[in-house]
Amino acid sequence: MPTSIPLGWLQLKYQKLRLFAATLGITFAVILIAVQMEFREALFVSAVRYHSAMEYNLVMLSPKTSYLISSKQFPRNRLYQVLGFEEVETVSPVYLQQGSWRNPVDPTRSRNIFVVGFDPDDDGFGGLLDARQHQQIKIPDQLIFDRRSRPEYGPVVQMLDSSPFVDTEINDRQLSVVGMYSLGTSFGLDGGVISSDLNFLRMFPQRSKAAINLGLIKLKPGVDANRVREKILSQIPKDVSVLTPEEFKQLEVDHWNKTTPIGYIFTFGAIMGVVVGFIIVYQILFADVQDHLKEYATLKAMGYTHGYLRKVVLQQSIILALLGFLPGIGVSMLIFSKAAEVTGLPLEMDIEAALFIFGLTLFMCAGSGILALRKLRAVDPAEVF
Amino acid sequence: MADPRIALKDVSYHFGKGALQKQILFDIDTTIEAGEIVILTGPSGSGKTTLLTLIGALRSAQKGSVKVLGQELNNAKEKELIMVRRQIGYIFQSHNLMDSLTISQNVQMALQLDGIKGKESQERISGVLERVGLGDHLNKYPSGLSGGQKQRAGIARALVNRPRVILADEPTASLDKQSGRDVVELIQDLAREDGAAVVLVTHDNRILDVADRILHLEDGRIKSLSEAVSEDTSRMLNLLEKHDPNSASYLASFSFALARVAYADNEVTESERIEMRRILHEVANLAPAEVEFIMELSMMQKRAISSGLNPQGMQADRAEHFVESLYAIANADGNVSPEELHEIKTIAAEFGLSDPNSP
Numbered sequence: 001m002p003t004s005i006p007l008g009w010l011q012l013k014y015q016k017l018r019l020f021a022a023t024l025g026i027t028f029a030v031i032l033i034a035v036q037m038e039f040r041e042a043l044f045v046s047a048v049r050y051h052s053a054m055e056y057n058l059v060m061l062s063p064k065t066s067y068l069i070s071s072k073q074f075p076r077n078r079l080y081q082v083l084g085f086e087e088v089e090t091v092s093p094v095y096l097q098q099g100s101w102r103n104p105v106d107p108t109r110s111r112n113i114f115v116v117g118f119d120p121d122d123d124g125f126g127g128l129l130d131a132r133q134h135q136q137i138k139i140p141d142q143l144i145f146d147r148r149s150r151p152e153y154g155p156v157v158q159m160l161d162s163s164p165f166v167d168t169e170i171n172d173r174q175l176s177v178v179g180m181y182s183l184g185t186s187f188g189l190d191g192g193v194i195s196s197d198l199n200f201l202r203m204f205p206q207r208s209k210a211a212i213n214l215g216l217i218k219l220k221p222g223v224d225a226n227r228v229r230e231k232i233l234s235q236i237p238k239d240v241s242v243l244t245p246e247e248f249k250q251l252e253v254d255h256w257n258k259t260t261p262i263g264y265i266f267t268f269g270a271i272m273g274v275v276v277g278f279i280i281v282y283q284i285l286f287a288d289v290q291d292h293l294k295e296y297a298t299l300k301a302m303g304y305t306h307g308y309l310r311k312v313v314l315q316q317s318i319i320l321a322l323l324g325f326l327p328g329i330g331v332s333m334l335i336f337s338k339a340a341e342v343t344g345l346p347l348e349m350d351i352e353a354a355l356f357i358f359g360l361t362l363f364m365c366a367g368s369g370i371l372a373l374r375k376l377r378a379v380d381p382a383e384v385f
Numbered sequence: 386m387a388d389p390r391i392a393l394k395d396v397s398y399h400f401g402k403g404a405l406q407k408q409i410l411f412d413i414d415t416t417i418e419a420g421e422i423v424i425l426t427g428p429s430g431s432g433k434t435t436l437l438t439l440i441g442a443l444r445s446a447q448k449g450s451v452k453v454l455g456q457e458l459n460n461a462k463e464k465e466l467i468m469v470r471r472q473i474g475y476i477f478q479s480h481n482l483m484d485s486l487t488i489s490q491n492v493q494m495a496l497q498l499d500g501i502k503g504k505e506s507q508e509r510i511s512g513v514l515e516r517v518g519l520g521d522h523l524n525k526y527p528s529g530l531s532g533g534q535k536q537r538a539g540i541a542r543a544l545v546n547r548p549r550v551i552l553a554d555e556p557t558a559s560l561d562k563q564s565g566r567d568v569v570e571l572i573q574d575l576a577r578e579d580g581a582a583v584v585l586v587t588h589d590n591r592i593l594d595v596a597d598r599i600l601h602l603e604d605g606r607i608k609s610l611s612e613a614v615s616e617d618t619s620r621m622l623n624l625l626e627k628h629d630p631n632s633a634s635y636l637a638s639f640s641f642a643l644a645r646v647a648y649a650d651n652e653v654t655e656s657e658r659i660e661m662r663r664i665l666h667e668v669a670n671l672a673p674a675e676v677e678f679i680m681e682l683s684m685m686q687k688r689a690i691s692s693g694l695n696p697q698g699m700q701a702d703r704a705e706h707f708v709e710s711l712y713a714i715a716n717a718d719g720n721v722s723p724e725e726l727h728e729i730k731t732i733a734a735e736f737g738l739s740d741p742n743s744p
Contacts, residue, residue, distance in 0.1 A: 004497050005490050007483070014485030298481040301443055303471030303498050 008315030011292060019323075022284040026324025026361065027331065029277025034332035034349065034357050036273050040266035041353065042345040046186030047256050048249040050116070053128050053183055056092075057225050058232075059248050060215035063241045067255040069114065069188045071096055071213040078240045079215035082232055087223040092122035094214040095200045095207065101191070102169040103154040111152055114192040115170065117200025124216040128181045129194060136178045137196045143170075147180040148344050149191025156180075170203050185344040187262060217242075274360060282368035285317060289372045296376055310373055317369035321361045328361075329354055388455050389416040390550050390582035391440055396449035398435055398605075409435045410605045412449070419549070422576060422583040424593055426613075427602035433586045434554055436602065440584060441552050442469040454549060471498050474543035474581070476553035476572070480535040482527040488514065488538045489523040495542045513545045514538070517571060533564030540568065544575050551576055553585045557592060569595050636675060639665075640682035704738045 012019050050068060060079055062072035079091050095117035103109040118125055120134045129137075133144050142165075147157050156177055159166045165176040170193070181194060201207055219228060229242045243251065257263030289296070296309050329349070336347040398410040409432045417423050425433045438444050439451050442458050451458040456469050482491045492510045501509065514520055517537040519530075527535050536556060543551065553572060557565030569585075569592040576583045585596070593599060601613040625633045643661070658680070665676045711732065715725035733740045 004502070005486065005493060007486070007494075010490075011483075011485045294481060295483050298477065298483075299494070301441065301470060301475050301477075302495055303467050303473075305467060 006315070008312040009319060011288070011312070012316055012319060018284075018288070022281075022320055023323045023327070025280040025284060026277065026320055026365070027328040029273060029280055029364070030325050030328025030357065030361055031332050031335070032276060033270055033273035033360060034329060034353075035335060036266055036269035037353065037357065038332070038336060038347055038349055039345075040263065040270060042347050043187050043256055043262060043266060044253045045346045046184065047188065047252045049183050049186060049189075050192075051245065051249045051252060054094075054124050054216060055127055055218070056124060056216035056245065057219040057223075058217040058229055058242050058244060060217060060240050060242050061213070061248075063239070065213075065251075066259065067188070067252050068096070069098065073211035073213055074215075074240050076210050076212045076215075078236055079212065079217075081236050082215070082217055085228065085232060087219055087228045087231075088217055089220045090123050090218045092118055092124040092216040092218075093197065093212040094118045094124070094216060095197055095204075096213040097200070097204050097207065099170040099193075099203055100172075101153055101193075103152075104156065104159065104166050104168040105154050107169075109152075111190065113149070113153065113170065114189050115200060115203060116192065116194045117197045118194070119197050122216075123218055125194065128183065129179075133179045133181070137194070137199060141173070141175045141199060141202065142178045143175055143193045143195035143199060144179045144181050145177040146183050146192040146194075148182055148184040150185055150344060153191050173203055175199075175203070184346060187256065187345075215240075274364060277361070277364045278368055281317070281320065281365050282371060284320070285313065285365075285369045285372040286375065288316065289313060289375055293376065306377065309376060310370070313369045313373050314366055317365035318362065321358075321365040324365075325358050325361045329357065388452075389418050390421075390454060391417040391584070392450070392452040393440075394450040394452075396436075396439065396446045396451055398432070398439060398444075398446045398448075408605060410439075410446070413607060415600065415607070417582045417584060419582055420577065420580045422573060422585065422595060422597045424596035424599050425584060425586045425602060426588055426590075426593065426599060427608075428588065431602040432605040433588075433602050437552050437554055437584060437586050440550075441473055441475055442466040471546070472548055472550065474546065474548035474551040476536075476540055476543045476551065476556050478555040478558050480527070480539035482535060482538055482542070484527055487524045487526055488519060488530070488541075491527070491538060492542045492545050495545050499546055509545055513541045516575070517541045531564075533560050533568065536560060536564070536568050537571065540571060540575075544579075547579050547581075549579075549581050551581045551583045553583070555587055555589075556585065557587065557589050562591065565589065565592065632675075636679055636682075639669070640679045640686070643679060643683040707736075708733055708738055708740055 012022075047067070060074070060082070062074040064072040076093050079093055082088050083091055095115075097115050098112045099115045100110050101113035103111070116125075120138050125134075129144055136142050137144060145153075145156050145160075145166075149156070154168075156166050156168075157180065160177065160180060165178045167174065167176055169175060177193070183192065185191065195203075197209070201209060219225060225244050229244070232242050257267075296312075299309065300306070333349055336349060339345070340347040393413050393415050396410055396413040397408065399406050399408040401407055413436060415423075425436065427433050435444075439446050439458070440453055442453065442461075445451075445459055445461075449459070453469055454472055456465060458466065458469065461469075482488075483494065486494065489510045492513060493506060496506050496509060511520065511523060514523060517540055519534060519538055519541065522530060522534065522538075527538065530538065536559070540556070543553075551572065556568055556572065560568060572583065572585065573595045575581075585592075587593075599610050601608045601610055603613065622633070625636075662676055662680065665671050665679060666673065671679070708729070711729045712721065715721045715729060730740060732738075
């Protein structure tokens with residue numbers, strides 16, 4: 001008792017039911033914000049899975065390409081032209097197309113799958129496939145399957161455990177899955193396979209070997225990618241664009257964020273979460289200030305300053321933020337692990353995001369606390385008696 | 386003599402602006418010294434509480450000067466007002482304790498304003514609560530106390546800083562007769578010990594006797610006590626006359642008779658008075674309040690007669706007005722009859738007043 005009295009906390013503690021309701025409200029707001037933000041984050045992270053997994057310093061693509069799944073073709077010769085630059089070490093043409101995958105256990109069901117083709121002697125996919133898999137796909141009609149594809153493609157993972165290969169069809173062509181890589185789904189992609197460029201052309205006979213979707217460019221060590229890019233663009237025809245990995249990812253993110261409604265919806269959802277949270281906390285704190293108006297006016301009459309009362313209300317809002325944040329983030333994480341299991345989306349909250357949400361919660365609580373306090377300023381202390 | 390604790394000079398106060406402006410206080414002028422207990426009475430709406438909040442630095446008068454503890458409050462800065470508030474012990478109408486704090490924490494809220502902490506704080510808190518009779522309730526919450534106990538806790542909070550000015554707004558309003566009495570006597574004792582100036586707002590007539598001085602406010606102006614009492618009493622007597630004329634005349638006759646008979650020899654001792662009360666109560670079968678009324682009324686008449694025997698009892702100009710107005714009343718019907726003349730001369734003789742019409 002000898003130190004000064006934590007009035008804000010004592011006032012909160014005194015009305016246990018209200019404290020519980022307030023905590024619940026803020027918990028709800030935190031879950032709302034966290035879920036929307038994390039889904040939004042998952043949208044972007046998942047959209048650039050291939051962008052991040054491939055190895056390259058620069059990437060060449062058609063200027064008409066706005067996102068990976070519907071990437072447009074451009075002449076393979078443009079990529080080979082780049083080999084002439086002394087800064088360039090290797091280039092890898094990449095073929096992309098959606099194919100129709102037949103479920104290996106239920107042949108009546110088929111589903112679109114993302115097919116990647118590249119020359120197994122080239123660089124670029126070392127992060128996804130090991131050396132043995134590079135050899136395996138050289139054999140005709142053998143391919144590597146993404147183990148984190150959606151379950152609708154069939155129990156490929158379990159089947160590969162007990163047998164060295166799984167037979168299926170893509171575009172009505174007999175194929176064998178002989179290995180797996182691990183990448184995961186996104187909002188646009190449910191699953192994927194990787195094979196050689198030759199196998200790719202077997203699956204898509206209408207595609208020409210001379211028209212590719214991506215050109216991965218690897219530079220010699222110590223060269224400035226931006227400078228090389230300028231050089232390339234100034235010397236080859238303007239029918240291709242060349243991007244750094246960051247720009248390539250940004251292109252994809254921009255597509256999902258700006259030209260599809262999905263990004264907007266999640267952003268809007270997160271903002272709504274903050275707004276709803278703000279309103280909930282404001283209601284709670286406003287009612288609290290209203291209830292204690294007489295007590296606060298009494299304190300003013302005794303000689304307490306407005307600043308002291310502000311501290312009391314801020315103390316309350318920080319306590320509420322803490323009390324609501326911890327269970328809120330806990331429940332969110334439960335939701336994420338469940339949702340990640342079901343959707344295969346990368347829903348893992350990192351410390352940074354958690355801190356950001358805590359900051360938002362704090363801001364939400366303190367802001368509405370200060371707003372609620374304006375009520376107190378407006379009241380003449382003498383009116384209360 | 387040092388500055389008075391409270392000095393009001395031509396204080397006026399109004400609410401609202403323009404056409405809606407309503408003046409609450411008019412030219413209030415008074416000073417209150419250390420150790421003085423002033424009771425502020427008046428009907429509701431007379432401006433009592435407003436005046437108290439002006440002294441308490443809770444609002445500012447638009448005109449005049451309010452000085453508390455030497456600090457001019459008019460046009461004072463917020464900081465100066467806060468410093469004054471800290472030196473005032475304010476006792477609120479409905480205790481205004483913090484529900485979420487224990488009794489001792491409530492008192493500590495006042496004490497920590499002065500930066501008093503630790504052992505001294507604890508000692509002073511238990512000391513002051515002991516004094517108001519709440520020594521066993523230190524760690525209870527206000528909701529666990531009776532109305533009287535809560536009010537006493539509020540008083541402990543107001544007094545723990547040993548304020549030099551104590552303001553109390555209807556401290557007995559929500560209390561029964563006995564707790565109200567206890568609370569007022571407590572304020573009185575504590576104020577006397579610390580030599581504080583006390584302003585107590587009330588319209589509870591039962592506690593007026595603790596006052597050194599009574600300020601009667603009516604419609605925002607200070608009124609003389611005799612005016613206020615006359616008005617009140619005549620109004621009450623009229624009421625009695627109207628609703629219970631038999632009792633009224635019975636009581637009036639009793640007091641009239643008592644004044645004549647019991648005080649005929651001008652010597653009334655304390656024991657005689659007690660005996661008279663007993664007789665009135667038991668033989669005449671009157672309620673205690675009615676007994677008091679008759680006693681007070683007859684005593685007043687007796688005092689009038691005995692002071693009349695003393696020539697210094699009435700000021701010269703008042704004595705002159707007194708007899709003159711008797712003639713005027715007698716003359717109200719056009720002429721002064723011999724009977725009337727006789728009565729006037731008798732009264733003047735009895736009261737020892739000179740009769741201007743006698744040679």
